[in-house]
Amino acid sequence: MINVGYDPFHVGPPWWFLVIAGLILTMILIAIIKGIANWMKNNASPILSVPAKVIAKRTRTSGGSGNSSVSTHYYLTFQLENGERQEFHVSGREYGLLIENDTGVLTYQGTRYKKFERKPDMT
Numbered sequence: 001m002i003n004v005g006y007d008p009f010h011v012g013p014p015w016w017f018l019v020i021a022g023l024i025l026t027m028i029l030i031a032i033i034k035g036i037a038n039w040m041k042n043n044a045s046p047i048l049s050v051p052a053k054v055i056a057k058r059t060r061t062s063g064g065s066g067n068s069s070v071s072t073h074y075y076l077t078f079q080l081e082n083g084e085r086q087e088f089h090v091s092g093r094e095y096g097l098l099i100e101n102d103t104g105v106l107t108y109q110g111t112r113y114k115k116f117e118r119k120p121d122m123t
Helices: 015-044 092-097
Strands: 047-063 070-080 085-090 103-109 112-119
Touching: 047 085, 047 112, 070 092, 070 112, 085 103, 085 112
Parallel strands: none
Antiparallel strands: 047 070, 047 103, 070 085, 103 112
16 A cells, blocks of 8 residues: 655655745845845935924833833934924933924934934924
8 A cells, every 4th residue: 555645755844834934034035125225225315404393202112021021112203394294213312301392403314313402492
């Protein structure tokens, strides 16, 4: 009697495992390529300093279940003089120093936050 589905000479992983592993590796590669492209685009962007106002603050937390630690990400949204809004990921220190309605000069490069120099009300 011959067992049709069994090949004693085949020692590799099953086909479905190779497909799933290929998809995961493809997703990782795409994320790396997108990150490098964004980094290069930011490097090619001019450094701009423009009058702006802090209009919103928000946080996002991740982790914290089981034995993992919690990470907190801080974001500030600025309204520029021309009405455009820009949100930037900032350090916890920057986040803590600024409040909504602060006015000043925002310096950024592409999607990279550089600094915000608070000035008296500029309206």
